[in-house]
Amino acid sequence: MSIRMAGLLRKMAAHATLRPSGNIHDVSYDLRLDEQRQPLTSWLGQRIELAFSGRIFCCNCGRQTRQSFSQGYCYPCFSKLAACDRCMMSPELCHYAQGTCREPQWAEEVCFRPHFVYLANSSGIKVGITREGQVPVRWLDQGAVQGMCIARVSSRRLSGLIESRLRQHVPDKTNWRTMLKGQNPDLDLGEAARPLVALLQETGVDDSDGAGIEWLLPQPLQFEYPVLQYPVKVASLNPEKTPVVSGRLLGIKGQYLILDSGVINLRKYNSYELSVALHDD
Incomplete structure:
Protein backbone atom coordinates (compact mmCIF):
# COMPACT_ATOMS: atom_id res chain seq x y z
CA MET A 1 0.00 0.00 0.00
CA SER A 2 1.19 3.52 -0.77
CA ILE A 3 -0.09 6.94 0.25
CA ARG A 4 0.67 10.10 -1.72
CA MET A 5 0.12 13.70 -0.66
CA ALA A 6 1.07 17.10 -2.03
CA GLY A 7 0.87 20.64 -0.73
CA LEU A 8 2.63 23.22 1.46
CA LEU A 9 4.50 21.77 4.42
CA ARG A 10 3.31 22.74 7.90
CA LYS A 11 4.75 22.01 11.34
CA MET A 12 3.99 18.43 12.33
CA ALA A 13 1.18 18.05 14.85
CA ALA A 14 2.44 16.31 18.00
CA HIS A 15 0.30 14.40 20.50
CA ALA A 16 1.12 12.93 23.91
CA THR A 17 -0.95 10.06 25.32
CA LEU A 18 -0.57 9.05 28.96
CA ARG A 19 -0.03 5.35 29.48
CA PRO A 20 -2.62 3.58 31.69
CA SER A 21 -0.06 3.27 34.48
CA GLY A 22 2.86 5.48 35.40
CA ASN A 23 3.79 8.99 34.28
CA ILE A 24 5.08 8.26 30.78
CA HIS A 25 3.41 9.80 27.74
CA ASP A 26 3.73 8.15 24.32
CA VAL A 27 4.31 10.71 21.57
CA SER A 28 2.82 10.49 18.08
CA TYR A 29 2.96 12.79 15.06
CA ASP A 30 0.83 13.81 12.09
CA LEU A 31 2.45 15.00 8.87
CA ARG A 32 0.66 18.16 7.65
CA LEU A 33 0.46 19.46 4.09
CA ASP A 34 -1.95 22.41 3.85
CA GLU A 35 -5.06 21.07 5.62
CA GLN A 36 -4.18 17.41 5.01
CA ARG A 37 -3.00 15.21 7.87
CA GLN A 38 -1.36 11.81 7.81
CA PRO A 39 -0.46 9.93 11.02
CA LEU A 40 3.19 8.92 10.73
CA THR A 41 3.85 6.67 13.72
CA SER A 42 2.32 3.60 12.06
CA TRP A 43 4.73 4.06 9.13
CA LEU A 44 7.86 3.46 11.18
CA GLY A 45 10.14 1.05 9.36
CA GLN A 46 8.62 1.89 5.96
CA ARG A 47 9.96 3.98 3.07
CA ILE A 48 9.18 7.66 2.77
CA GLU A 49 10.01 10.04 -0.08
CA LEU A 50 9.76 13.82 0.08
CA ALA A 51 10.10 15.65 -3.23
CA PHE A 52 10.46 19.44 -2.96
CA SER A 53 9.30 21.44 -5.98
CA GLY A 54 11.63 24.38 -5.30
CA ARG A 55 8.71 26.74 -4.69
CA ILE A 56 8.28 28.54 -1.36
CA PHE A 57 5.20 30.46 -0.26
CA CYS A 58 4.72 32.89 2.63
CA CYS A 59 2.72 31.29 5.45
CA ASN A 60 1.06 34.64 6.17
CA CYS A 61 0.20 36.35 2.88
CA GLY A 62 0.58 33.36 0.54
CA ARG A 63 2.85 35.06 -2.02
CA GLN A 64 5.64 33.08 -3.59
CA THR A 65 9.05 34.02 -2.26
CA ARG A 66 12.61 33.10 -3.19
CA GLN A 67 13.66 32.79 0.45
CA SER A 68 11.90 31.93 3.68
CA PHE A 69 12.41 34.03 6.81
CA SER A 70 11.64 33.04 10.40
CA GLN A 71 10.30 29.61 9.37
CA GLY A 72 7.86 30.48 6.65
CA TYR A 73 7.53 34.23 6.02
CA CYS A 74 8.37 36.36 2.99
CA LEU A 221 6.05 14.85 32.75
CA GLN A 222 8.00 12.17 30.85
CA PHE A 223 7.81 11.40 27.13
CA GLU A 224 8.77 8.47 24.94
CA TYR A 225 9.16 9.09 21.21
CA PRO A 226 8.35 6.82 18.25
CA VAL A 227 11.92 5.80 17.40
CA LEU A 228 13.05 2.37 16.21
CA GLN A 229 16.71 3.31 16.03
CA TYR A 230 18.67 6.45 16.93
CA PRO A 231 21.52 7.48 14.61
CA VAL A 232 25.08 7.01 15.80
CA LYS A 233 26.18 9.87 13.55
CA VAL A 234 23.71 12.63 12.71
CA ALA A 235 23.74 13.66 9.03
CA SER A 236 21.41 16.50 8.10
CA LEU A 237 19.43 16.32 4.85
CA ASN A 238 18.91 19.59 2.94
CA PRO A 239 16.15 19.58 0.27
CA GLU A 240 17.46 22.86 -1.17
CA LYS A 241 20.58 20.93 -2.20
CA THR A 242 18.94 17.53 -2.70
CA PRO A 243 15.30 18.11 -3.76
CA VAL A 244 14.30 14.47 -3.29
CA VAL A 245 14.82 13.16 0.24
CA SER A 246 14.10 9.49 0.78
CA GLY A 247 14.84 6.62 3.11
CA ARG A 248 13.38 4.24 5.65
CA LEU A 249 11.62 6.03 8.50
CA LEU A 250 13.42 5.01 11.68
CA GLY A 251 11.93 7.57 14.04
CA ILE A 252 10.36 10.95 14.75
CA LYS A 253 11.53 13.28 17.50
CA GLY A 254 11.00 16.98 17.90
CA GLN A 255 10.20 18.19 14.39
CA TYR A 256 12.75 15.83 12.87
CA LEU A 257 12.27 12.76 10.74
CA ILE A 258 15.00 10.20 11.38
CA LEU A 259 15.70 8.23 8.19
CA ASP A 260 18.31 5.59 7.45
CA SER A 261 19.76 8.16 5.03
CA GLY A 262 19.92 11.08 7.50
CA VAL A 263 17.67 13.46 9.42
CA ILE A 264 15.51 16.37 8.26
CA ASN A 265 14.02 19.19 10.31
CA LEU A 266 10.57 19.65 8.75
CA ARG A 267 9.83 22.83 10.69
CA LYS A 268 12.75 24.55 8.96
CA TYR A 269 10.95 24.09 5.63
CA ASN A 270 7.54 25.40 6.66
CA SER A 271 5.55 26.58 3.60
CA TYR A 272 7.79 24.78 1.11
CA GLU A 273 5.83 23.00 -1.60
CA LEU A 274 6.41 19.26 -1.76
CA SER A 275 4.91 15.89 -2.49
CA VAL A 276 5.19 12.96 -0.11
CA ALA A 277 4.98 9.24 -0.83
CA LEU A 278 4.73 6.60 1.89
CA HIS A 279 5.36 3.02 0.81
CA ASP A 280 4.36 -0.03 2.84
CA ASP A 281 6.82 -2.69 1.71
Missing part, protein backbone atom coordinates in the same frame (compact mmCIF):
# COMPACT_ATOMS: atom_id res chain seq x y z
CA TYR A 75 10.61 39.34 3.69
CA PRO A 76 7.85 42.02 3.69
CA CYS A 77 5.83 40.05 6.28
CA PHE A 78 8.98 39.27 8.25
CA SER A 79 9.72 43.01 8.38
CA LYS A 80 6.30 44.19 9.51
CA LEU A 81 4.63 41.48 11.61
CA ALA A 82 4.88 41.53 15.39
CA ALA A 83 5.18 37.74 15.32
CA CYS A 84 8.57 38.19 13.59
CA ASP A 85 9.90 41.01 15.79
CA ARG A 86 13.04 40.42 17.85
CA CYS A 87 11.04 40.50 21.09
CA MET A 88 9.37 37.21 20.13
CA MET A 89 12.75 35.50 20.43
CA SER A 90 13.81 37.69 23.37
CA PRO A 91 10.60 38.65 25.21
CA GLU A 92 12.51 40.65 27.82
CA LEU A 93 13.10 43.19 25.00
CA CYS A 94 9.35 43.86 24.66
CA HIS A 95 8.82 47.50 23.61
CA TYR A 96 5.02 47.65 23.85
CA ALA A 97 5.21 50.15 26.74
CA GLN A 98 7.30 52.50 24.55
CA GLY A 99 4.48 52.64 22.00
CA THR A 100 6.60 51.07 19.25
CA CYS A 101 4.94 47.64 18.99
CA ARG A 102 4.38 46.64 15.36
CA GLU A 103 0.84 45.38 16.06
CA PRO A 104 -0.49 46.51 19.46
CA GLN A 105 -3.81 44.67 19.15
CA TRP A 106 -2.04 41.43 18.23
CA ALA A 107 0.29 41.89 21.21
CA GLU A 108 -2.64 42.38 23.57
CA GLU A 109 -4.15 39.10 22.40
CA VAL A 110 -0.91 37.08 22.35
CA CYS A 111 1.65 38.65 24.67
CA PHE A 112 -0.60 39.83 27.48
CA ARG A 113 -1.92 36.41 28.38
CA PRO A 114 -0.56 33.81 30.82
CA HIS A 115 2.76 32.18 29.96
CA PHE A 116 4.74 29.39 31.59
CA VAL A 117 8.43 29.29 32.43
CA TYR A 118 9.69 25.71 32.37
CA LEU A 119 12.63 23.38 32.70
CA ALA A 120 12.98 20.56 30.18
CA ASN A 121 15.38 17.77 29.35
CA SER A 122 15.98 17.78 25.60
CA SER A 123 19.75 17.45 25.18
CA GLY A 124 20.23 18.05 28.89
CA ILE A 125 18.49 20.52 31.15
CA LYS A 126 17.26 23.78 29.61
CA VAL A 127 15.01 26.69 30.51
CA GLY A 128 12.28 28.00 28.22
CA ILE A 129 8.94 29.77 28.01
CA THR A 130 5.66 29.08 26.26
CA ARG A 131 2.11 30.38 26.13
CA GLU A 132 -0.53 28.79 28.30
CA GLY A 133 -2.16 26.04 26.27
CA GLN A 134 1.12 25.05 24.56
CA VAL A 135 2.12 22.53 27.24
CA PRO A 136 3.23 19.85 26.44
CA VAL A 137 3.35 20.61 22.68
CA ARG A 138 6.28 22.98 23.16
CA TRP A 139 8.32 20.18 24.77
CA LEU A 140 7.38 17.69 22.06
CA ASP A 141 8.49 20.13 19.36
CA GLN A 142 11.90 20.30 21.09
CA GLY A 143 12.22 16.55 21.54
CA ALA A 144 12.28 16.84 25.34
CA VAL A 145 12.00 13.59 27.30
CA GLN A 146 11.02 15.44 30.49
CA GLY A 147 9.32 18.75 31.17
CA MET A 148 8.11 20.72 34.18
CA CYS A 149 6.60 24.19 34.55
CA ILE A 150 8.18 26.23 37.34
CA ALA A 151 6.19 29.47 37.05
CA ARG A 152 2.95 30.79 35.59
CA VAL A 153 3.15 34.51 34.81
CA SER A 154 0.81 37.20 33.54
CA SER A 155 2.63 38.24 30.35
CA ARG A 156 5.19 37.16 27.80
CA ARG A 157 7.57 39.95 28.84
CA LEU A 158 7.56 38.77 32.44
CA SER A 159 8.29 35.21 31.35
CA GLY A 160 11.19 36.57 29.30
CA LEU A 161 12.61 38.44 32.27
CA ILE A 162 12.59 35.23 34.34
CA GLU A 163 14.12 33.21 31.50
CA SER A 164 16.82 35.86 31.06
CA ARG A 165 17.77 35.54 34.72
CA LEU A 166 17.73 31.75 34.69
CA ARG A 167 19.85 31.40 31.56
CA GLN A 168 22.75 32.67 33.66
CA HIS A 169 22.52 29.32 35.46
CA VAL A 170 20.83 26.97 32.95
CA PRO A 171 21.18 26.78 29.12
CA ASP A 172 18.22 27.91 27.01
CA LYS A 173 19.18 26.01 23.84
CA THR A 174 18.81 22.41 22.69
CA ASN A 175 21.77 20.64 21.11
CA TRP A 176 19.77 19.06 18.30
CA ARG A 177 22.44 16.51 17.44
CA THR A 178 22.57 15.21 21.01
CA MET A 179 18.76 15.20 21.16
CA LEU A 180 18.55 13.09 17.99
CA LYS A 181 21.03 10.55 19.31
CA GLY A 182 18.68 9.80 22.20
CA GLN A 183 21.33 10.60 24.80
CA ASN A 184 18.98 11.84 27.51
CA PRO A 185 19.67 10.46 31.00
CA ASP A 186 16.79 11.02 33.41
CA LEU A 187 17.20 14.22 35.42
CA ASP A 188 15.59 15.32 38.67
CA LEU A 189 13.97 18.50 37.37
CA GLY A 190 12.37 19.23 40.73
CA GLU A 191 15.75 19.14 42.45
CA ALA A 192 17.19 21.43 39.76
CA ALA A 193 14.25 23.85 39.99
CA ARG A 194 14.13 24.43 43.75
CA PRO A 195 17.33 26.51 44.12
CA LEU A 196 16.51 28.48 40.96
CA VAL A 197 13.04 29.38 42.21
CA ALA A 198 14.44 30.22 45.66
CA LEU A 199 17.02 32.53 44.07
CA LEU A 200 14.39 34.43 42.09
CA GLN A 201 12.06 34.68 45.06
CA GLU A 202 14.89 36.14 47.12
CA THR A 203 16.32 38.58 44.58
CA GLY A 204 13.23 39.44 42.52
CA VAL A 205 12.93 39.59 38.74
CA ASP A 206 14.38 42.89 37.55
CA ASP A 207 11.57 45.47 37.67
CA SER A 208 8.99 42.98 38.95
CA ASP A 209 8.16 42.84 42.64
CA GLY A 210 6.66 39.37 42.23
CA ALA A 211 3.24 40.53 41.09
CA GLY A 212 1.88 38.37 38.31
CA ILE A 213 4.09 35.37 39.20
CA GLU A 214 2.81 32.05 40.51
CA TRP A 215 5.65 29.70 41.38
CA LEU A 216 5.06 26.04 40.59
CA LEU A 217 6.80 22.75 41.37
CA PRO A 218 4.56 20.02 39.90
CA GLN A 219 5.59 16.48 39.07
CA PRO A 220 7.60 16.47 35.82
